[in-house]
Amino acid sequence: MNAKTRDKVATAVIYALVSVVVVILFGIIGNILVSGVPHLSWHFLTSEASSYQAGGGVRDQLFNSLYLLVLTMIISLPIALGAAIYLAEYATDNWFTSLIRTTIEILSSLPSIVVGLFGYLLFVVQFGFGFSIISGALALTFFNLPTLTSNIEQAIAGVPQTQRDAGLALGLSNWKTIRGIVLPAALPGILTGVILSAGRIFGEAAALIYTAGQSGSTIDYSNWNPFSPTSFLNVMRPAETLAVHIWKVNTEGIIPDADIVSAATSALLIIVVILFNLGARALGNHLYRKLTAAKS
Numbered sequence: 001m002n003a004k005t006r007d008k009v010a011t012a013v014i015y016a017l018v019s020v021v022v023v024i025l026f027g028i029i030g031n032i033l034v035s036g037v038p039h040l041s042w043h044f045l046t047s048e049a050s051s052y053q054a055g056g057g058v059r060d061q062l063f064n065s066l067y068l069l070v071l072t073m074i075i076s077l078p079i080a081l082g083a084a085i086y087l088a089e090y091a092t093d094n095w096f097t098s099l100i101r102t103t104i105e106i107l108s109s110l111p112s113i114v115v116g117l118f119g120y121l122l123f124v125v126q127f128g129f130g131f132s133i134i135s136g137a138l139a140l141t142f143f144n145l146p147t148l149t150s151n152i153e154q155a156i157a158g159v160p161q162t163q164r165d166a167g168l169a170l171g172l173s174n175w176k177t178i179r180g181i182v183l184p185a186a187l188p189g190i191l192t193g194v195i196l197s198a199g200r201i202f203g204e205a206a207a208l209i210y211t212a213g214q215s216g217s218t219i220d221y222s223n224w225n226p227f228s229p230t231s232f233l234n235v236m237r238p239a240e241t242l243a244v245h246i247w248k249v250n251t252e253g254i255i256p257d258a259d260i261v262s263a264a265t266s267a268l269l270i271i272v273v274i275l276f277n278l279g280a281r282a283l284g285n286h287l288y289r290k291l292t293a294a295k296s
Contacts, residue, residue, distance in 0.1 A: 029270060036267025039260050045268075049245065049261075056255065058265055060219050062272075063232065064133070064239035068212065069201050071137040071235065076144050077194065084152035089178055108146035115143045116207035124211055134235040136212030140201050148197040155189025156182060184288065191284035198280070199273050205243035213238030214248055242269045 047057030091097040119139025129135040159182050167177030183190075219232045226233040240248070246265050249258045 032263075032266050032270050036263040036265070037271075039264035040267060044264055049240075056261065058242060058245060058261075058268065061240055061242045061245045061265070062268065063219070063221075064212075065202055065241040065243070065269075065272075067232075068133060068136055068140065068208070068239065068241060069198060071133065072140040072144060072201050073194070073198065075137060076141040076148055076197070079141075080145055080148040080152055081190075083149045084156055085178060087149075088153045088156040089174070089182070104146045104150055107142075108150065110143075112143055112204060112206040115139055116210035118142065119207060120210035129236065131211065131213030131238040132236045133212060133239045136208045136239065136241075137235070139207050139211040140204060143204065143207055144197045144201055147200070148193055151193025151196060152186075152190050155186040155193060158189060159185045187284060187288045191280060195277050195280050198276060202273055202276070203243050203269060205241070205247050208241055208244050209247070212244070213240065214244060215240055242272075 044057045046059050048059055049056040116139060123129045123135040123138050124131060163181050163185055164177055167181045218230055220230040221232050223231040225231050228234060242265055246262050249262050
């Protein structure tokens with residue numbers, strides 16, 4: 001077999017493997033959407049969940065999921081960005097940085113149920129936060145931080161060294177070069193890491209069962225006082241997310257339309273993740289063109 005034939009065979013095998021992955025992906029997403037989208041309605045999106053009768057919605061669960069996502073990213077992104085900049089730009093290659101990277105890899109491979117139990121013992125019990133949004137956000141920060149740090153570090157390290165040299169040659173300090181040249185150039189990769197992390201956060205259930213709780217209190221969306229027990233902004237209230245709601249509905253089996261609710265909630269979860277991905281990529285491309293003056 002000559003080199004040209006081997007190249008064609010290798011290319012065909014690669015395309016076949018990619019096709020298998022695409023078929024599996026579209027099969028899973030398609031099955032969820034086909035089963036759940038017909039049951040989605042404005043009433044389902046804007047009404048409270050019902051524990052014992054049919055016809056409930058997921059208004060509070062949807063808001064709780066988005067609120068937890070935003071709060072977790074606010075906490076974890078600055079930490080991950082700072083750690084990634086240190087590892088990619090300042091840290092020397094020695095045993096200490098190797099230990100840090102090994103620790104990050106170990107933490108990123110921890111099962112979410114372990115992180116949830118850790119969050120329960122530390123934040124719910126030891127710190128006395130109870131089952132609350134802040135407990136869930138802090139637990140998800142531990143769950144999300146290693147992967148986010150690693151992704152951002154790879155994005156920063158992927159910026160060509162010539163761009164750094166050009167900034168330093170212009171008389172810029174190391175920090176100004178990182179801030180004005182390296183980070184804008186690494187923005188697409190950083191955004192990819194943020195999107196992957198956000199998808200994990202939004203769809204997480206196991207860690208939140210032990211930290212954010214399985215049922216939420218009555219939420220008043222007109223109450224903007226974050227210290228009020230009924231305020232939608234109160235981070236000390238328990239919060240049931242979409243993923244936890246799916247698990248709860250299927251395990252309890254109390255409501256008569258449990259299959260419909262779980263199918264519709266699953267479809268909503270997928271749709272929100274897709275919309276978030278598309279929106280984040282569009283915003284990232286816009287910022288990339290603005291910061292780097294790129295035309296594409």
